Amino acid sequence: MPVTHTGGTPADIRAAVALALSPERRRFVVTAAAREAQARAEAAYQQEFGRVPETAVTVDGRAATGLTGLDPDQGEVAFRFARASEALAWIHAQLVAQSPKLTGAYAAAHILLADDQPADPANPPPAARYIFLNTRPYARKVERWDGVYQAVAVLADRRFGNSVHVGFGYESPTLDYIAGETGRSARARLRGQPTRVAGMRLERATRVPAITVVLA
Known part of the structure; x- marks a missing residue:
């Protein structure tokens, strides 16, 4: 045929x-x-x-x-x-490994928040957004000297970037972001809102290095 x-x-x-x-x-x-x-x-x-x-x-x-x-x-x-679990466990392990070893306090102060709630990096709950922070008051100084969080974020994005979005920045562990205003007239209006101005200053003052993870 x-x-x-x-x-x-x-x-x-x-x-x-x-x-x-x-x-x-x-x-x-x-x-x-x-x-x-x-x-x-x-x-x-x-x-x-x-x-x-x-x-x-x-x-x-x-x-x-x-x-x-x-x-x-x-x-x-x-x-x-869902590779978020693997990514979070790996990021936490890298943060600990890359932390200064002088006293161990900084390495022990890495925390994970899942939708703003404390979570275990080894067994994270489902969440829309995860964020790693360090609660030590000198965390920003360590970042300027050693770049721990930024370096780990870059490596994590290369390793898990096809399944999760990994970002680096600075966030306050105690306050949500408080938006400022742009323009001369807008800034002039802020002078009449001392409570908001104080909140903005406190939010900026308490920012620490942060790694965010969301599903891709």
Whole structure:
């Protein structure tokens, strides 16, 4: 029997498959292929990190618990592995390792906040935003001398940047950011708000080096 090779776009191929298979069979084939891809990715993850990852499944742009609602013809599936836990544990270990060793007080003062609540870097809870801070009053001086937080943030971004966003900056562990104003007239208005001015000064005075981590 002669075989003819024809070209075609992915849309043409999908249309041909749609004509050849029933909707139920197409859903079975597509779902099986998606699960196989997930299994391969999880196996590679387990080989690298020693455990099966927590996997978030998205079907057609919506969070899902499985693939039962997958459209076999136009559906899209995405598997997202939460690497925040590995990133946070690694960052904490690096902060401790890179800390000055004179007394050990600075190394012991690194804290993690998960959505502004204290958290264990080795077992962090789910959160939209994580932030590492150092509570020692001389943390800014250490950063100017040794650049501990900034260096670790750069390394963490290189290592985990495909799954989490890692940032460096300065934040107050006691006060939320208080926005100032720009322009001569706006600054003049601030002179009539002594409480706000005092809050802004205190927020700036209590800022310490910070590493932020959010899911990519």
